[in-house]
Amino acid sequence: MVAPTGWRYWKQHVRIPQLLESAGHTEQLRLVGKRLWGPCPVHRGDNPHAFQVDLERDLWFCFTQCARGGDVIDLARLLSAGCWRRAARWLEQLSHLEPTGCCRAQEDSGIPAAVSPDFRPFRRALRLDCTHLFFRNLGLTPTTVRRFEAGAWYGPGFLEATVAVRVHDAQGRPLGYAGRRLDRAAIERWGKWKWPPKLPKTHILWNWHRLRPDAAKGLIVVESPWSVMKLAQAGFDNAVALCGLAISSVQLQMLLRARKILLFLDGDEAGIHASARHAASKFHPCIRVIHPPANLDPADLSEAQLIELLTRQTR
Numbered sequence: 001m002v003a004p005t006g007w008r009y010w011k012q013h014v015r016i017p018q019l020l021e022s023a024g025h026t027e028q029l030r031l032v033g034k035r036l037w038g039p040c041p042v043h044r045g046d047n048p049h050a051f052q053v054d055l056e057r058d059l060w061f062c063f064t065q066c067a068r069g070g071d072v073i074d075l076a077r078l079l080s081a082g083c084w085r086r087a088a089r090w091l092e093q094l095s096h097l098e099p100t101g102c103c104r105a106q107e108d109s110g111i112p113a114a115v116s117p118d119f120r121p122f123r124r125a126l127r128l129d130c131t132h133l134f135f136r137n138l139g140l141t142p143t144t145v146r147r148f149e150a151g152a153w154y155g156p157g158f159l160e161a162t163v164a165v166r167v168h169d170a171q172g173r174p175l176g177y178a179g180r181r182l183d184r185a186a187i188e189r190w191g192k193w194k195w196p197p198k199l200p201k202t203h204i205l206w207n208w209h210r211l212r213p214d215a216a217k218g219l220i221v222v223e224s225p226w227s228v229m230k231l232a233q234a235g236f237d238n239a240v241a242l243c244g245l246a247i248s249s250v251q252l253q254m255l256l257r258a259r260k261i262l263l264f265l266d267g268d269e270a271g272i273h274a275s276a277r278h279a280a281s282k283f284h285p286c287i288r289v290i291h292p293p294a295n296l297d298p299a300d301l302s303e304a305q306l307i308e309l310l311t312r313q314t315r
């Protein structure tokens with residue numbers, strides 16, 4: 001069955017607050033009666049009385065610089081720098097949002113939930129493009145990318161110009177999405193990853209909530225979500241990602257639940273140093289270390305290479 005689509009469909013299924021939320025513009029809006037008021041996201045002003053959303057009619061208006069208004073489609077186009085094509089892709093993604101909910105929540109007492117009073121989780125599931133070239137270059141199939149709730153986001157806002165992965169706490173509650181930047185200049189300036197503001201990153205072992213840490217095969221600990229995905233494709237579905245090189249006290253507490261640890265960080269200088277440091281600290285009673293070939297990440301290896309490397313290790 002072909003999923004319904006088109007401007008009329010989007011207009012019926014995407015509401016203005018949802019559009020604004022996905023672009024990170026709801027923070028400053030205040031609800032007064034049946035209207036939202038705040039600075040105008042179109043001309044990016046700071047007058048809190050400039051922009052209004054009529055929630056009943058699902059229309060918006062800017063009373064200052066723009067001096068115009070319209071429906072969700074007009075707003076999507078203006079927030080997409082006037083580009084109809086980008087607006088269409090954005091609305092298409094939003095119109096197929098899955099219902100909010102926990103995925104595979106598991107009772108996991110004893111591990112602090114990743115909440116701080118300032119952090120606002122984003123619970124909704126975004127419909128992301130699993131076929132983006134970034135994944136194809138890593139040899140990750142759309143099925144794998146979808147299974148791990150990753151993909152490219154084409155709308156503006158927090159995830160603009162990134163490929164995103166969904167992040168959960170240890171209990172499996174969704175916290176939002178982290179974005180891997182794609183633009184080389186942006187990476188040099190700000191680093192590869194973009195995390196939601198105030199997300200307690202030190203509480204996250206990516207993919208933890210999908211695993212049974214006490215299983216006999218133990219856990220494989222890697223740096224990036226892409227390595228977790230690539231290992232899963234090669235049949236090793238017991239990997240978690242540190243999303244960095246350090247191991248926080250909360251992550252340590254989680255890793256100590258595993259029967260054994262295979263540390264498999266990236267093959268660059270930083271990864272090799274961190275591996276040596278973690279191995280020397282013997283943070284787990286049963287830890288072994290392997291490396292990918294120099295300057296490669298586990299995600300760069302083919303499934304056959306991963307199988308060869310990991311089975312050689314366990315023989």
Ligand SMILES: [Zn+2]
Pocket residue numbers: 040041042043044050062063064065066067
């Ligand atoms: Zn305006």
